[in-house]
Amino acid sequence: MKEIPLEEEGVVPATAQAEWLDGLIAIAPVAAIVMPVGVLFGAVSTAKGLTVLEASLMSMLVFAGGAQIAAVDLWVAPVPIAAIVLSTFLINARHILMGVSLAPKTQAFTSRQRIAAFFFLTDEAWALSERRALHRPLTPAFWFPLALMVPAPWIAGTLIGTQLGNCLGDPGAIGADFAFTALLIWLIASFTTSRLALAAVVASSMTAALAHCAVGAPWHVVAGAIAGIAAAYASAGCEGTPRTCP
Numbered sequence: 224m225k226e227i228p229l230e231e232e233g234v235v236p237a238t239a240q241a242e243w244l245d246g247l248i249a250i251a252p253v254a255a256i257v258m259p260v261g262v263l264f265g266a267v268s269t270a271k272g273l274t275v276l277e278a279s280l281m282s283m284l285v286f287a288g289g290a291q292i293a294a295v296d297l298w299v300a301p302v303p304i305a306a307i308v309l310s311t312f313l314i315n316a317r318h319i320l321m322g323v324s325l326a327p328k329t330q331a332f333t334s335r336q337r338i339a340a341f342f343f344l345t346d347e348a349w350a351l352s353e354r355r356a357l358h359r360p361l362t363p364a365f366w367f368p369l370a371l372m373v374p375a376p377w378i379a380g381t382l383i384g385t386q387l388g389n390c391l392g393d394p395g396a397i398g399a400d401f402a403f404t405a406l407l408i409w410l411i412a413s414f415t416t417s418r419l420a421l422a423a424v425v426a427s428s429m430t431a432a433l434a435h436c437a438v439g440a441p442w443h444v445v446a447g448a449i450a451g452i453a454a455a456y457a458s459a460g461c462e463g464t465p466r467t468c469p
Contacts, residue, residue, distance in 0.1 A: 246368030258380035265384020282381040343370035422458040427451030
């Protein structure tokens, strides 16, 4: 995407305080939704036999919602370590693509700020940053509230879930297990405005759904990522050479 100078865009550079406030406002509703997903994880963890300490430490040290839920789903005795490692690696491999997508938009970051930012990269921070970059340059002052506001509700939700697990019953019965997916759908839909982005989203989601039905997790993550990249590449080629495309 071509960089447009701020003067041509008519965008007035914001102060660091304004950027920080924008980041807090952007992440606030997301942070509120993250807590119920953390409650779901905590409840499932205790149902699988993890202690309150083990579940809480996983949320603090691993801090990867999708990978944690996948790991707990596979948690049986004896623990299938190889399967859990492979599943969590494939699920978290999406961060490579998110990092590649965001890297060109972090020109306002120092090297240390960029390393710290990508260390705390989450799906929510990535989506909100991509949406921000459509209209304004991405700054550290906007980014770090996105990173700092998510861990606390996630860990707190996990702790609550471990205490209320027996009272919650089956999360799937009330659709609570879909909360994380619904959150990501909303975030991605908020900045999917171009033909290229729409093609990537449709191709990756349909392929992931079919792969999940055919071979199950975690291979649907890899299949969806490959399909999305291929669709984006094909769409970019079509935009560059319209005569060869329908």
